[in-house]
Structure formats: structure tokens, C-alpha cells
Amino acid sequence: SQQGEEDPQALSIQEGENATMNCSYKTSINNLQWYRQNSGRGLVHLILIRSNEREKHSGRLRVTLDTSKKSSSLLITASRAADTASYFCATDATGGGADGLTFGKGTHLIIQP
Amino acid sequence: DTGVSQDPRHKITKRGQNVTFRCDPISEHNRLYWYRQTLGQGPEFLTYFQNEAQLEKSRLLSDRFSAERPKGSFSTLEIQRTEQGDSAMYLCASSPRLAGEGEQYFGPGTRLTVT
Numbered sequence: 502s503q504q505g506e507e508d509p510q511a512l513s514i515q516e517g518e519n520a521t522m523n524c525s526y527k528t529s530i531n532n533l534q535w536y537r538q539n540s541g542r543g544l545v546h547l548i549l550i551r552s553n554e555r556e557k558h559s560g561r562l563r564v565t566l567d568t569s570k571k572s573s574s575l576l577i578t579a580s581r582a583a584d585t586a587s588y589f590c591a592t593d594a595t596g597g598g599a600d601g602l603t604f605g606k607g608t609h610l611i612i613q614p
Numbered sequence: 615d616t617g618v619s620q621d622p623r624h625k626i627t628k629r630g631q632n633v634t635f636r637c638d639p640i641s642e643h644n645r646l647y648w649y650r651q652t653l654g655q656g657p658e659f660l661t662y663f664q665n666e667a668q669l670e671k672s673r674l675l676s677d678r679f680s681a682e683r684p685k686g687s688f689s690t691l692e693i694q695r696t697e698q699g700d701s702a703m704y705l706c707a708s709s710p711r712l713a714g715e716g717e718q719y720f721g722p723g724t725r726l727t728v729t
Contacts, residue, residue, distance in 0.1 A: 534717060544657070544705065546717035589656045593712075601647045601670065602718060604656030 506605050507590060513611040520577040522608040524590030525570075531593050533566055534602065535575050539586035547575075547588075577610075585612045616640055618721035620706050626727045627696055634692045635724045639708030646689050647718060648681055649705040650674065657705055663689060696728045 508523045526533070535547045550557045550566045550573070557564045563576040577584055587609045591602040619638045627633050639646050644665050649657035660679070662670040665686035675681075678696075683689040693700055703725050707718040 531715075536720075543722045544707075544720040546719070549717060591656075601649065601659030601662050601672075602657075603659065604649075606654070607656050 507588070507608040509608060510606070511609045511611070513613060514580060515613050516580055516582055518580055520580050520584070520610055520612075522575050522588055522610070524573045524575070524605055526573075526590070526592050526603075526605075527571065528592075530568075533564075533573050534591045535562075535564060535573075536589045536591055536604075537586045538589065538607070544589075580610075580612045582612050582614055584610060586610060618706055618708055618719050620704075620721040620724050622724055623722060624725050624727075626729065628729055629696055629698060631696055632692065632694045633696060633726065634690055635704055635706075635726075637689045637691070637706030637708075637721060638687075639689070639706070640719055641687075643708035643710045643719070644686065645709045645711070646683055647707045647709070648689070648691050649707065651703040651705055651723070652701075660691075693726075696726075698728045701726055701728045 506525050514520055530552055532549050532551045534549045536544050537547055538544045548559045548562055548564050550564050552568055561578045566573045573590055587607040589604045589607045591604045621636045625633055646663045648660040650660055651657040658674055659672050660675050661681050663683040666683050678694045681691045703723045705720055705723045707720045709718045
């Protein structure tokens, strides 16, 4: 079953603009990860934020986590055509962490040149 | 290249046939995961190995599915008596750490089409 739900399902913006996508999840987590998937490179890890962290940066990426609301956001600044892809949040489950990741349905991002 | 590899990349089979996919993880990773992804959805967890031991199986993994990881190296996923609903992308991932501790490294996937 899908743990997370990304919002919006699809997003189209102009190159250079910022893109924000959100993720909600249902159960307690140890961490939340964001992955990108495009036809050329498959599924690639972008960033991991732990449950005791509120914000994390990596290059043009900024991730926030609100465990009280069970939600996360991914901000991509100064978007580029190469950012066109589907973006997924993924969570593990507390209680051992031996499970696989649970992914949301994804946000399909299109960067218009 | 030392990434995760999967073979074949594409498989077309007729309903009722058996298929087997192979995954070669990154060599030093002792954890190996299988996921299934259908169009417009995120990957769904199927099963997980730590070394050669299969530690976790999803409810999605019916008795027609079997996975092995002999000697804790490569893994195979077999689907018996395939059904049209099995059509999907089958992804393999490996990691040196628990799912809750770090990223997973994904292979390019095997796209299965059941006709």
C-alpha cells in the first residue's frame, strides 16, 4: 500500500522558477527520503531527513519535515530543464527499520524552457 | 560500472508462462530489496534480503512469486503462471544499511509485459 501522498500530482513551471511539492504520510517514521525518477536514469536518491530534523538543504534542494502533521515538502530552486522528472517521497517505518521503503504516488514535474 | 544491474531490461511473455528476473546489487551491500511499480504509481515493496536470508515479504507477494538470494550475492525473482495484472516494472535496490538509516540504490528495472 502507498504510505505517502504527494501533492500536486503534476506541476508545470517555467525554467528558473522554484518548484514546491508536498508529501503526507500516515505512520510514525525514522526518516523520510525524496527520490527522483526519469526515463534516463531510473530512481535516484536526492535527500534524507531524519525524524528529529526540521529542515535540510542540499544544493538547490530544501526539504522540510513536520512530524506533528506527518508531512514534508521538497523545494527545488532555480529549476532547470533537467529537473523534469517524477519526484517521490519514501518513508521507512519505526520499530526496527528492517522494512523496505514505502513510496507515495509521486509528483510529475515538467520544466518548460 | 559498480551500480545495481538488472536483467533482462524488458520481458514480454504470454499469460501462464513463468518468468525469472535477475538483480546484481552493489557488491559490498548486504541488503537487497525488490519493488514493483505500475504506471502512474510509486514503487511498492515486495521483499527484502539481508545477505542470503529473506527477512520480509509483502502481502503483494502471492504464492506465485518467489525470490532467492543464494550466497548473499545476486538475487532472482520468479513469477509463475503469469497474469496480466503482473505487468509492471520490477525494481531491485541494494543498501549497506537498514531502510531507516540511509538511501537505497536502485537498478534500472525490468519491465514485464504479460499478453
